[in-house]
Amino acid sequence: MGKFLWLLNTPDGAPKYVDDIGGHTFDVAQQPVLESSDLPAYDGIVLTMHSDQKHLQSVSSRLESFLEGGGSVVFNGHVAHPFLTGLSPFRPIVQNGLESFRIHVEAGHALFDGLTSDDLTFQRGVAGFYSRGTNPPPEGATVLTTIGIDRAPVDWIAPVGRGKLFVHTGNDLFSFLHRADPEGLSVLKQFFSHFERSIR
Template sequence: MIETLLLDCEQTEGGQAILLRRPDLGARVDAVAMEDLPRVDLARYRGLLIGLHADQILLQAQRPQLERFLAGGGTIVFCGHVAHPFLEELRPFEPMRGYRLDDLRVKFERPHPIWAGVDAEHLTFRRGVAGFYGRGHNPPPAGAEIINTLGPQRRAVDFVCRPSAGGRLLVHAGADLWGYLEADSSASRMGPQLLDWIAAGAAA
């Protein structure tokens, strides 16, 4: 079964191009042009991947459609900075100002299947450079499970919550989690484990 739908924004490089072309993962993911979202029957899918290039003004307009999907038990994964909150649980991104290396360090606050076997150092640094994973946070709603944080201020770079509409919402305040598939580190585990987590449904 194709469990997950990805909203495609036609960028030539990056996570979606890799995800969709890898036989083991691409076979599990449908893609539709971002602009066609209003005409998609989301009830056919368990998961919806919304990446950093998404049109959040369109998502805001489609909030009832997204809430119906959640009410049916769907899982929405959003990666990026919230600019136009498109669900009740989302607040605008808060960037860190004048950050130092310590502010960018990723800390695992609690185990989660998507990050199982991933080394936090491999998220903090790519080729010795910090900052790719996150440089701020999307403020989580009350009651959210904070999974990973940044720096001594423990800004919630990853959280999961049960939206009021239903279903599950996972929010990552950085580049697409499926964009690490070709990383030569444990970070490459996140993409496949993300699809597995979606497939497992709300029991996971």
């Protein structure tokens, strides 16, 4: 059972399904609570595409300590202002037809088990929603998905201290994981289970 802090920088709350992801609890709050929250109480911190990355830079030492101590940070978006060691600025792909947008699920990690290239590449037959570039991963990261003929990293996970940094180079990974099982939410549950702390 994981406990996560889901941080907002918009006024209207987290997606409704967040309360129904069985086996995990989510505290939903505006981003400034990062300055004062008891972060070690959480298994992971969820950062959305709307994150104020300049503010995240201002609290980077708290985030680094959280990771060092065994917590996980799950980030969605394009890195504009690197706020953690290991993050580098977003690089867009050259958009040139379907194969430039195709998402490849790379072998060797359980986090995306059961998801196919087509699951992630298309929405209603249209490509380009999942990702349009890469947040370059640091050395030592495991690349989970890639985009285009050059297979630029899209989703990756890297160990930081005793914790994990997960990065999705796109707007909202969770909408795709939700769509993979909108009734049972099993894919979302599996995803967040991966970030439960092994030690507290």
